[in-house]
Amino acid sequence: MTAATGRAGTSSSTTGLLEMLRRPTFKNPFNEKIIAKPGKATTLNCSVDGNPPPDVSWMLPNGTWFSGGIKTSQFLTGSHGTLTISSPDTAKAGRYRCAARNKVGYIEKLLIVEVGQKPNILTRPVGPVKGISGESLSLHCLSEGSPRPRTAWTLPGGSVLERPQLGRKHVLLENGTLLIRDASVHDRGDYVCRAHNDAGESSLTVPVVIAAHAPRITNRPPRAVHTVPGAALQLHCAALGIPKPEISWELPDRSVLSTDHRGRASGSQVLHPSGTLLIENPRPSDSGAYKCTAKNHLGSDFTKRVKIPAPRFFPLNLQIWEEGWRWPYTPWCRRRRCPSPPALSGRREG
Incomplete structure (x- = not known):
């Protein structure tokens, strides 16, 4: 009985020790990424x-090992497995390793500091x-930082756009640009861009x-x-x-030519982008009143009607035949000022 009892007691003690x-x-067994503020x-x-x-113990990015209770001007190891970086900068960024060891095991984990x-x-x-007015306007707010900054815009009325979105009058693009569609005088004012990340923020008005x-x-x-x-x-x-105004001309037949829809009228009229109306080959049918109008969404202005009387001149760019003789009249002369034809003399045709 005594031996049995002794063996049982020894077994129980061993089990307790192993437990x-x-x-x-x-x-937290997973590797971590920490963003430190400068x-x-x-x-x-x-x-x-x-x-x-x-x-x-801790291994720094340069390979140096620190055990518990170590304090320097830049690092401090705490009693509960912590490592404090007193003043982070780019030189202290990198891969830190935490190691834990006792009599029955050893483990490590990685912490990346940016x-x-x-x-x-x-x-x-x-x-x-x-x-x-009437055109689109882009306000740019390109920023850099680590981690990548997020951009938000505050509009003159106080509303805030914080994420990219489409289909509205104000559109925030992925690169931080704010697009104002169909701008009007109601869109004037101060727009504030704010770029922010875990390290801080900057703003621009x-x-x-x-x-x-x-x-x-x-x-x-x-x-006239x-x-x-x-x-x-x-x-x-x-x-x-x-x-920029749209310029249009109303023709005598009440048809209209516009710089927004450039083209040729049914007659000889052609409208240039500058607003000049060209009548290429004036004829009596082109006589009448012409009206120019300039218009945009804010209003319009127009001229009094320009009157083009029926042409008083006629071309004499023709040849007169009589009894086999030819004499060309001088082109473009007035009816009353054309020179009289000379006496029929000279070379006979045929």
Whole structure:
């Protein structure tokens, strides 16, 4: 009985001892990535469990090992498996290894330290950004930093755009550019771009001015224009305005030619992009009233009707035949000023 009891007691003691011994285990067994702010103390945590309590040591990116209780001007190891980097900078970024060891085991884990870079906005316009009413306007906010900065825009009315989105008047693109569609005077004001990451943030205020002016015709054609048949005629009509005005001409037959839809009328009229109306080969049918109109979405301006009387001239670019003799009349002469034909003399045809 005594021997049996002794053997049982020894077995129980051995079992208890084995239960008490545990190899080291990390409370977070996964490798980690830490973003440290420049100049701000950062603590790396290597919490570990085991029996007996494991000894924790750290290997720095340069290969140096620190055990517990070590303190330098740059690093401090704590009693619970921590490593504090007093003033992180790019020289202290890299791969740190935490090792835990006791009598029954050894484990390691990796912690990658990146020293963040506060965002720096690279695009800074000089003075207000000027847009044109009715056209799209892009406000750029390109930034750099580590980790990659996120961009948000605050509009003049106070609303905030924080993520890329499409299909609206204000569109935030992936690169941080804010697109204002169909700008108007209501879009003027201060726009604030904010680039932020874990290391900090930077902001930029962009004043926006929208230019808009109703059209004003600056080069008006005369009230009446006289021409001769066949001699090309130009009617000029230039206008200022923001956005650029569309220039159109109303023809005597009430048809309209526009610079937005350039082309040729049913007769000999052609409209140039500048707003000049060209009548290539004037004929009596081209006589009448012509009206120029300049228009944008802010208003319009127009000329009084330009009257083109029926041509008073006629071409004499023809040859007169009489009794087999030929004499060419002088081209483009007035009816009353044409020279009289000479006496029929000279070379007979045939």
